[in-house]
Amino acid sequence: KTKTTQISDQTNGMASPQVRSPELRKDSVTKRWVIFSPARAKRPSDFKSKSPTTQSQQQQECPFCLGHEHECAPEIFRVPPSSGLPWKIRVIENLYSALSRTLDDPFAQNHNPNSSGSVGQVLGGFGFHDVVIETPVHSVQLSDLSPQEVGEVLLAYKKRIQQLATHDAIKYVQVFKNYGASAGASMSHSHSQILALPVVPPTVSTRLDSAKEFFHETGKCSLCEVRVEDLLIDESSHFISIAPFAASFPFEIWIIPRHHSSHFHELDGAKAVDLGSLLKLMLRKVSFQLNNPPFNFMIHTSPLQVPNSQLPHIHWFLQIVPQLTGIGGFELGTGCYINPVFPEDAAKVLREVHIP
Amino acid sequence: KTKTTQISDQTNGMASPQVRSPELRKDSVTKRWVIFSPARAKRPSDFKSKSPTTQSQQQQECPFCLGHEHECAPEIFRVPPSSGLPWKIRVIENLYSALSRTLDDPFAQNHNPNSSGSVGQVLGGFGFHDVVIETPVHSVQLSDLSPQEVGEVLLAYKKRIQQLATHDAIKYVQVFKNYGASAGASMSHSHSQILALPVVPPTVSTRLDSAKEFFHETGKCSLCEVRVEDLLIDESSHFISIAPFAASFPFEIWIIPRHHSSHFHELDGAKAVDLGSLLKLMLRKVSFQLNNPPFNFMIHTSPLQVPNSQLPHIHWFLQIVPQLTGIGGFELGTGCYINPVFPEDAAKVLREVHIP
Ligand SMILES: Nc1ncnc2c1ncn2[C@@H]1O[C@H](COP(=O)(O)OP(=O)(O)O[C@H]2O[C@H](CO)[C@@H](O)[C@H](O)[C@H]2O)[C@@H](O)[C@H]1O
Ligand SMILES: Nc1ncnc2c1ncn2[C@@H]1O[C@H](COP(=O)(O)OP(=O)(O)O[C@H]2O[C@H](CO)[C@@H](O)[C@H](O)[C@H]2O)[C@@H](O)[C@H]1O
Numbered sequence: 001k002t003k004t005t006q007i008s009d010q011t012n013g014m015a016s017p018q019v020r021s022p023e024l025r026k027d028s029v030t031k032r033w034v035i036f037s038p039a040r041a042k043r044p045s046d047f048k049s050k051s052p053t054t055q056s057q058q059q060q061e062c063p064f065c066l067g068h069e070h071e072c073a074p075e076i077f078r079v080p081p082s083s084g085l086p087w088k089i090r091v092i093e094n095l096y097s098a099l100s101r102t103l104d105d106p107f108a109q110n111h112n113p114n115s116s117g118s119v120g121q122v123l124g125g126f127g128f129h130d131v132v133i134e135t136p137v138h139s140v141q142l143s144d145l146s147p148q149e150v151g152e153v154l155l156a157y158k159k160r161i162q163q164l165a166t167h168d169a170i171k172y173v174q175v176f177k178n179y180g181a182s183a184g185a186s187m188s189h190s191h192s193q194i195l196a197l198p199v200v201p202p203t204v205s206t207r208l209d210s211a212k213e214f215f216h217e218t219g220k221c222s223l224c225e226v227r228v229e230d231l232l233i234d235e236s237s238h239f240i241s242i243a244p245f246a247a248s249f250p251f252e253i254w255i256i257p258r259h260h261s262s263h264f265h266e267l268d269g270a271k272a273v274d275l276g277s278l279l280k281l282m283l284r285k286v287s288f289q290l291n292n293p294p295f296n297f298m299i300h301t302s303p304l305q306v307p308n309s310q311l312p313h314i315h316w317f318l319q320i321v322p323q324l325t326g327i328g329g330f331e332l333g334t335g336c337y338i339n340p341v342f343p344e345d346a347a348k349v350l351r352e353v354h355i356p
Numbered sequence: 357k358t359k360t361t362q363i364s365d366q367t368n369g370m371a372s373p374q375v376r377s378p379e380l381r382k383d384s385v386t387k388r389w390v391i392f393s394p395a396r397a398k399r400p401s402d403f404k405s406k407s408p409t410t411q412s413q414q415q416q417e418c419p420f421c422l423g424h425e426h427e428c429a430p431e432i433f434r435v436p437p438s439s440g441l442p443w444k445i446r447v448i449e450n451l452y453s454a455l456s457r458t459l460d461d462p463f464a465q466n467h468n469p470n471s472s473g474s475v476g477q478v479l480g481g482f483g484f485h486d487v488v489i490e491t492p493v494h495s496v497q498l499s500d501l502s503p504q505e506v507g508e509v510l511l512a513y514k515k516r517i518q519q520l521a522t523h524d525a526i527k528y529v530q531v532f533k534n535y536g537a538s539a540g541a542s543m544s545h546s547h548s549q550i551l552a553l554p555v556v557p558p559t560v561s562t563r564l565d566s567a568k569e570f571f572h573e574t575g576k577c578s579l580c581e582v583r584v585e586d587l588l589i590d591e592s593s594h595f596i597s598i599a600p601f602a603a604s605f606p607f608e609i610w611i612i613p614r615h616h617s618s619h620f621h622e623l624d625g626a627k628a629v630d631l632g633s634l635l636k637l638m639l640r641k642v643s644f645q646l647n648n649p650p651f652n653f654m655i656h657t658s659p660l661q662v663p664n665s666q667l668p669h670i671h672w673f674l675q676i677v678p679q680l681t682g683i684g685g686f687e688l689g690t691g692c693y694i695n696p697v698f699p700e701d702a703a704k705v706l707r708e709v710h711i712p
Contacts (some may be wrong), residue, residue: 026477033479124380186399188402201389202691328539333656
């Protein structure tokens with residue numbers, strides 16, 4: 001980032017003429033206003049710029065590495081399941097679990113945890129918090145794996161969600177990945193997390209409500225209808241990847257199944273490899289174009305305990321968010337985001353980037 | 357933060373016995389579930405820890421300094437207003453404005469910007485984005501000012517909000533401050549920002565809805581009724597400061613007017629000094645106890661263009677959020693937060709900390 005002294009010649013006008021005017025957009029999925037403001041991209045900073053890449057200690061081994069299994073919380077399952085072979089993927093309990101799998105079901109009979117007072121509600125912290133170790137090798141990243149191997153990671157998510165769905169008290173499962181310290185990661189060894197919640201979280205309720213509203217008005221599912229055109233980045237047999245119309249973050253990507261599907265865990269083996277290949281491609285494009293930025297991905301699925309037949313309006317997708325800008329008091333206060341990059345521009349860049 | 361190898365003796369059990377069980381809480385103001393999970397505070401990291409304090413370049417002067425006014429976007433007003441004296445506070449246009457004050461009112465007659473398609477809605481980016489320079493001196497921070505001077509900054513917010521409220525198209529004004537690079541700040545010179553929006557943002561709508569619901573059920577305003585007890589941190593003649601019951605962030609603080617008031621800009625001179633003194637105290641406690649962390653504060657007020665008589669249920673407050681933990685894919689995906697510190701513990705610490 002350049003220093004502030006260079007911009008004093010711009011102080012007489014507002015944005016320079018070649019900069020597009022700001023625009024507010026709200027998409028029919030998130031129902032959240034986003035401010036698109038290319039002028040914001042030019043602002044200077046007098047703080048030392050953060051290094052774009054993730055600096056991890058030159059550590060070669062950690063508890064997630066092959067041979068360190070005893071340093072981890074208990075294993076739930078591994079891939080391949082046979083214990084004779086070295087593992088490729090391990091699904092384990094999170095040692096510092098945000099929720100407790102040993103507490104009582106907070107909604108169970110003769111248990112009265114849902115104390116609701118004037119001040120608010122309290123619920124026992126029942127739930128599951130697992131870690132998916134995506135590779136036994138410390139230096140390998142998810143995008144280094146083959147499409148088949150990425151597909152196996154996705155199928156490990158699926159298997160674990162199916163197990164969690166057998167608990168009536170679990171209402172929603174959030175699968176997510178943090179890559180790089182500024183995306184929240186505390187461990188550098190390639191992994192993702194699965195958190196199973198006794199409540200349907202707020203963004204999911206909002207998404208369900210707006211999907212229902214859209215379905216009510218149009219008779220269609222909003223993600224089946226998603227207009228691609230200039231927002232399309234890539235496609236595979238079963239999936240498309242787009243820059244969402246009202247992206248909250250610059251270079252945000254959504255990977256969406258072409259055909260209606262409410263729950264991520266409907267994914268079959270062939271689709272998992274196909275998704276693995278598109279996900280790998282998107283991660284490599286982001287890494288190459290944006291200089292290996294920290295990122296998060298999140299799988300947005302439907303609540304559990306609801307049959308697919310009741311969900312014609314709701315369509316799962318995977319959201320990738322490179323962490324390029326950070327947020328401040330405006331976003332914390334309002335829940336609105338300021339995005340300096342129009343999604344059609346991000347889509348063009350990501351469509352055209354040539355990975356060597 | 358310690359390395360992961362030290363915790364291998366804990367792998368057989370879950371959280372150690374002295375750690376309190378996790379709990380979910382939702383308060384009647386934000387209506388958002390928060391996971392309280394003290395066990396999370398103990399997790400290790402193999403990334404280099406970020407320095408807790410804000411490292412700015414050893415710069416002594418910047419465009420916000422006395423004598424550099426020509427490097428800034430146009431001034432709106434200054435305090436004191438007389439141009440003969442040196443200024444104490446300047447309210448200026450943001451040079452990299454997120455919204456444009458020169459665009460048409462997006463809701464004006466014979467203007468059809470609110471194009472609503474299957475994909476979503478678009479609105480011209482009309483609005484105001486200002487910067488409040490809180491002091492002419494580069495090295496002075498807000499909490500270094502006297503209570504009277506902090507009060508003058510608050511009255512500058514008030515005056516600017518009153519000006520912005522004269523625009524019918526402005527529906528909400530967000531006042532916020534970013535301190536430190538990891539709280540989003542790009543300028544280290546002490547300042548805050550004021551963003552005036554043509555829409556009511558999502559967190560405000562949610563807050564209004566839950567306040568209405570509470571009022572409907574109880575006949576009372578939820579913040580007039582806020583139970584303090586173990587959540588109280590400090591108080592002044594006209595304000596109390598508390599750790600909110602379902603704080604999203606560790607050591608989050610709310611400063612609330614004792615008597616019902618819907619709009620921040622009802623603040624008078626005496627209350628401004630009183631609030632200035634409590635705000636200064638809270639910022640000094642946070643800085644002293646938590647080692648000068650980055651932080652944000654946000655003023656949560658009511659929408660404009662609505663008379664106070666229609667707002668018996670909604671009560672403004674100021675929220676302070678020290679940035680201690682960062683967020684990850686779980687929070688981005690669900691809108692739920694994981695807070696390792698119970699608010700009653702944070703309140704106790706902040707109540708008892710002795711500032712030298
Ligand atoms: N030996 C061991 N055995 C089993 N598990 C182990 C372990 N050692 C560490 N772990 C767990 O491994 C996980 C690694 O996760 P990440 O690096 O993705 O981020 P983390 O969850 O720490 O926090 C980020 O993600 C969360 C959720 O989004 C945010 O709340 C937070 O602010 C952000 O930093 C941690 O949850 C940790 O508890
Ligand atoms: N010469 C000049 N004259 C007038 N104004 C000048 C100027 N030079 C710089 N500015 C403005 O001064 C402001 C300083 O603001 P902050 O340091 O609080 O954070 P910033 O708005 O950059 O971004 C943080 O806050 C926003 C809003 O929360 C987040 O979107 C973002 O991610 C986060 O980094 C900037 O908005 C900048 O445009």
